[in-house]
Amino acid sequence: MLSVFLSILLLSGTAFAKQKEVSLKVGWLPRKIEQGDICVVNVLVAKGIRSLTGEFQGKDLSFYKVKKGRLFRTLIGIDMETDPGTYQLVISAKSRSGKTVKGRYRIRIKERDFGEQRITLPEEMVELDEDTLKQVEDEEKKVKEIWTKERSDRLWRGKFIKPLDGEVISPFGVRRILNDLPRNRHSGVDLEAGMGEEIRSSNAGIVVLVDELYFSGKSVVVDHGRGLYTMYFHLSRIDVEEGQRVKKGEVLGLAGSTGRSTGPHLHWGVRLHDARVDPFSLLKLK
Secondary structure, three states: OOEEEEEEEEEOOOOOOOEEEEEEEEEEEEEOOOOEEEEEEEEEEOEEEEEEEEEEEEEEOOOOEEEOOOOEEEEEEEOOOOOOOOEEEEEEEEEEOOOOOEEEEEEEEEEOOOEEEOOOOOOOOOOOOOHHHHHHHHHHHHHHHHOOOOOOEEEOOOOOOOOOOOOEEEOOOOOEEEEEEEEEOEEEEEEOOOOOEEOOOOEEEEEEEEEEEEEEEEEEEEEOOOOOOEEEEEEEEEEOOOOOEEOOEEEEEEEEEEOOOOOEEEEEEEEEOOOEEEEEHOOOOO
């Protein structure tokens, strides 16, 4: 799992104290990172390290301890429209004596072929009037505000689960062509669902949005902590309220076809530090 190794010499104690070697074993998964992936960075530290911080693509990274050992972890969201190329990951390690050493690593992000999907919709669902455009803009601002309020604690535990067992009917990242007009990429996955089928939370968290929005219809957003959110759209009924703590597998509501939708299904989305990432990469986390 730990594919990259770095050994750093740090001074422990006063200038006259015996020097001790403090090593960091740094690795990440997946080894081949593509647009839309969740990158899991693991750092195994020796006893001389007191704290870790990091930076990637201009965003600060905080690490959490895995169990009671010396393994630290952070999650990096690779937005689906991140330009392919090599990016620098900086990890800062602080020793008990207060000395800080930085390690720099190169992470390569590969291009992903998301494909295209052609959809025909009634004209009024594609070309919006001025009042509806204003409504959509206001709703987008409200939702974007959520991503700016990250909790420092980790609420999820164990593996994430699919909200229901339906097949994928519209994959993540696909370029939508609506009535022959190119639109934005699909920022989640659409899962096949029967009308009224139960929709379950992918993991433990706190409900931070319950609303009915123009595009996504009856919508629920769950905050799992540390900048990780899951979204559940087009519901026919919502069974939770804002501020409510939910467990993994707890019913959030029932599948439906509210909002801009042509039939019952679930739009399942994930945001990680405001990056739009593939929900199926979430299922690989432990």
